[in-house]
Amino acid sequence: MIYFFTTVAGVVLAGLLIGYIFGAPILGAFIGLAGYSLYSSQQLAKLHRWLMTGGKPPESIGPWGHTFEQIYRREKHLKSEIKDLTLALSRMRRSTKRLRMGVIFLDQQLHIQWWNPAAEKLLKLRPKQDIGQNLVNLIRDPSFVSYVGDADFTRSLRLPSPSYTGDTLRISISPIDKRDMVMVLEDITQQTKLDEIRSEFVANISHEMRSPLTVMTGRLDMCDSADQVTDRTLASLKMQTDRLTNIVEDLSLLSKLEANPVITDKPSFDLVPTIKEIFEHALAMSNGQHNLSLEIPDQVIIKGMQQELYSALSNIVFNAIKYSPDGGDISIQLIDDADSCTFTVSDQGIGIPEESLTRLTERFYRVDQARTAGGGSGLGLSIVRHVLNRHESMLNVKSVLGQGSTFSCRLPKNT
Ligand code: ADP
Numbered sequence: 001m002i003y004f005f006t007t008v009a010g011v012v013l014a015g016l017l018i019g020y021i022f023g024a025p026i027l028g029a030f031i032g033l034a035g036y037s038l039y040s041s042q043q044l045a046k047l048h049r050w051l052m053t054g055g056k057p058p059e060s061i062g063p064w065g066h067t068f069e070q071i072y073r074r075e076k077h078l079k080s081e082i083k084d085l086t087l088a089l090s091r092m093r094r095s096t097k098r099l100r101m102g103v104i105f106l107d108q109q110l111h112i113q114w115w116n117p118a119a120e121k122l123l124k125l126r127p128k129q130d131i132g133q134n135l136v137n138l139i140r141d142p143s144f145v146s147y148v149g150d151a152d153f154t155r156s157l158r159l160p161s162p163s164y165t166g167d168t169l170r171i172s173i174s175p176i177d178k179r180d181m182v183m184v185l186e187d188i189t190q191q192t193k194l195d196e197i198r199s200e201f202v203a204n205i206s207h208e209m210r211s212p213l214t215v216m217t218g219r220l221d222m223c224d225s226a227d228q229v230t231d232r233t234l235a236s237l238k239m240q241t242d243r244l245t246n247i248v249e250d251l252s253l254l255s256k257l258e259a260n261p262v263i264t265d266k267p268s269f270d271l272v273p274t275i276k277e278i279f280e281h282a283l284a285m286s287n288g289q290h291n292l293s294l295e296i297p298d299q300v301i302i303k304g305m306q307q308e309l310y311s312a313l314s315n316i317v318f319n320a321i322k323y324s325p326d327g328g329d330i331s332i333q334l335i336d337d338a339d340s341c342t343f344t345v346s347d348q349g350i351g352i353p354e355e356s357l358t359r360l361t362e363r364f365y366r367v368d369q370a371r372t373a374g375g376g377s378g379l380g381l382s383i384v385r386h387v388l389n390r391h392e393s394m395l396n397v398k399s400v401l402g403q404g405s406t407f408s409c410r411l412p413k414n415t
Pocket residue numbers: 315319320323347349350351352360365366367368371372375376377378379380381382405
C-alpha cells in the first residue's frame with residue numbers, strides 16, 4: 001500500500017516539477033496522475049487476463065510488478081498446501097476403505113457426512129439417500145437414542161444390528177472438534193456368541209455341581225467319629241466342600257449378572273440401613289481385632305437392587321478385614337452428594353502392588369496365593385464390578401503395598 005502511495009506521490013511531484021518548468025505546475029501534476037491512472041488500468045486488465053488464464057505472472061515493474069509477484073507466490077504456496085491435503089485425504093480414504101471397522105463422519109447434529117465401505121455394509125447405508133441423513137433416523141434402537149442423547153461418548157455401546165441380521169455391533173463416537181465427530185462400528189457377533197456360550201457353560205456347570213455338593217455337605221454333617229485323626233479329616237473335608245459350594249454359588253451369581261448387564265426398572269430404597277447391616281456383620285467378623293469406624297448420613301435414597309448392593313459393598317468391607325492385620329484401622333464412609341452418593345472403605349492392611357490394581361476385578365484373580373490362604377476364591381471383586389456396572393457405577397481402587405488400600409464407588413441416585 002505504502003509502495004503505491006509513494007509511487008503516486010512521486011508521479012504527482014514529477015508532474016508538478018515539469019509543469020513548473022513550463023509555467024503550469026497544476027496541469028503538469030494532473031497530466032502525471034492521468035498518465036499513471038491509464039498505466040494502472042492497463043495493469044488491472046493484465047491482472048484480470050492472468051487470473052482468468054493462469055500461468056506465469058505478467059511482466060511489470062514498480063508496485064504492480066511487486067503485486068503480481070506476491071499473488072503468484074501465494075498461489076504457488078496454496079497449490080502446494082492443497083496438493084498435500086488432497087494426498088493426505090486420499091491416503092486416509094484409501095486406508096479407511098480397507099478397514100474392517102465401519103467409520104462414519106458426522107456433524108454435531110449427527111448428520112452423516114461420509115462413510116467407508118465397511119460402515120455401508122454394517123448399516124446397509126444407501127449412498128444417494130442416506131448422505132446428510134440424521135443417524136437417529138437410521139438407527140432407531142432406544143439404547144442408541146439414549147446413548148446419543150446423553151452425549152457421554154467416553155463409553156461404547158453394544159447394539160443389535162439395525163438391519164435385523166441378528167448381528168451385534170459395538171458403536172463408539174468420538175468428537176473430532178466443535179463441528180465434527182467420528183463414529184466407529186465393529187461387528188462383535190462372534191465375540192458375543194462366544195461370551196454367551198462361556199456364560200451358559202459356567203451356569204450349567206454350577207447348576208450341575210450344586211446337587212452333589214449339597215449331598216456331600218449333608219453326609220459330612222452327619223458323620224461323627226471318636227477318633228481325632230478322622231475328626232480332623234472330616235473337618236478338612238467339610239472346609240473344602242464349603243469352599244467349593246461358595247465358588248459354585250459365586251459363579252452362578254456371576255453368570256446371572258453377566259446375562260443381565262442392565263436393570264430395566266430399579267426400585268428406590270434407603271442405602272443407610274444396608275450399610276449399617278454390613279457394619280454390624282463386619283464388627284462380628286473382625287471380632288474386636290480391628291478399629292472399625294462408620295461415617296454415614298441419616299438417609300440416602302437411591303435406585304437399585306438392595307440385595308445385590310449388599311453383597312457387593314459387604315465384599316469390599318469384608319476384604320478390608322481379611323487383608324488387614326490385627327489392630328489396623330478400617331473406616332467405612334457413605335457421603336451424600338447432590339445426585340449421587342460415594343461409598344468408601346479405607347484400610348491400613350497389606351496393600352496391593354501397583355501392577356495388580358487393574359486386574360483385581362478379573363475372575364479368579366488373586367494377588368498371590370499366600371495372602372489368600374484363608375480361602376478366598378478371587379471371584380468377589382468380579383461380582384462387585386458386575387453389580388456396580390448394573391448400577392451405572394465402577395470400582396476405584398487406590399493402594400500402596402504394605403500401607404493399605406482405599407476402595408470406593410460413586411452410586412448415582414436417580415438412574
Ligand atoms: P478373594 O476372595 O480372594 O478375596 P476378591 O475378588 O474379593 O477375591 O479379591 C481379589 C484379590 O484382591 C484378593 O485375593 C486380594 O489379594 C486382593 N484384595 C482385595 N481387597 C483387598 C484389600 N482390602 N487389601 C489388600 N488386598 C486386597
